[in-house]
Amino acid sequence: MEIILDNHLYKAIWDKISEDFHFNPSYKIYPRPWLLLPMKQKKYHLNGTFTFTKEQEKIINSIFCRINPENMYALDWQHDCFIYNPCEEIPLDYWFHDAERGCNVYFPSYYPNGDFHFFASFDWSIGLYGHPWRNEMIVAGERLIEEFEKVQDLLDITKL
Numbered sequence: 001m002e003i004i005l006d007n008h009l010y011k012a013i014w015d016k017i018s019e020d021f022h023f024n025p026s027y028k029i030y031p032r033p034w035l036l037l038p039m040k041q042k043k044y045h046l047n048g049t050f051t052f053t054k055e056q057e058k059i060i061n062s063i064f065c066r067i068n069p070e071n072m073y074a075l076d077w078q079h080d081c082f083i084y085n086p087c088e089e090i091p092l093d094y095w096f097h098d099a100e101r102g103c104n105v106y107f108p109s110y111y112p113n114g115d116f117h118f119f120a121s122f123d124w125s126i127g128l129y130g131h132p133w134r135n136e137m138i139v140a141g142e143r144l145i146e147e148f149e150k151v152q153d154l155l156d157i158t159k160l
Contacts, residue, residue, distance in 0.1 A: 001084040003098075003105060007040075007070045008021070009079060025077060025116055035076065035129055041140040042148070044157040046130075052111040056155050060110045060128070063147040068121050074107040077116035090147065136160070 004010050008094035017023045022036045041042070064072065064086035074082040084090060084107075094107040108117045112130025125139030137150045137157065152159065 001074075001088060001090060001107065002081060004081045013075065013081065016124075017075075024029055024117075035131075035138055036136065037127075037129075037140045039137050039140050040123060040142050040143050040145060044137045044139065044148070045160055046111060046135045046137060048111070048160060049155040050121055051113055052092070052109060052155070054092045056064055057110055058089070061086050061089060063144065063151070064119070064126075064128075067143045068126055069094065069145065071122065073120045073122070074108055074119065075118040075120070076106075077118075079108070081116065081136040082103050082107060 004013070020038075058127070069087050071083050071085050074084050078098070090107050092109055095104055097103075098105045108115075108119075110117070110119065110128060111131070112132040114132050116132060117130040118127065119129075121141075126144040127138075128144070129138040131139065139145050148155070148157075
C-alpha cells in the first residue's frame with residue numbers, strides 16, 4: 001500500500017472521476033444519478049449501519065484479489081488516497097500516524113462510512129463505488145457483479 005501524494009496523479013484521478021463518470025457529490029443534483037459508468041453495473045442498497053464487519057470486508061477483499069490480484073486505487077473523497085493490492089489483506093479500520101506530515105492516515109473501508117469511496121482497477125474495468133448519503137454501492141464490471149451476486153446475502157446488501 002502506498003499513499004498517492006503526487007499531486008499530478010491525484011488530480012488526474014479525480015478529474016477522470018469527475019469528467020468521465022460525471023461524479024458530483026453535491027446534494028443539489030439528487031435524484032440525478034451520482035455516477036455514470038461506461039461498463040456494466042449494478043446498484044445495491046446497504047442494509048447495515050455505517051460499516052461492514054471484518055468478515056464482510058474480507059469477503060470483498062478476497063473477491064478483488066481473485067479477479068484482479070494487481071494494484072488498484074483506493075480513493076476516499078477529500079482524504080488520502082492509495083494504491084494498494086487487494087491481496088495485502090489490509091484490516092478494517094486500518095490507520096497509522098504519518099510523522100512526516102504530522103497527521104493520521106486512514107485506509108478507507110469498502111463501506112462508504114461518511115464519504116464517497118472508490119475502489120477501482122487501474123484500467124477502470126472493475127470497481128466498487130460507495131455513496132454515503134444514499135447508503136448505496138455501485139458494483140461495476142461483469143466479473144465483479146457476478147461475484148457480488150453470490151455473496152449479497154452475506155454482505156447484507158439488496159439489489160436496486
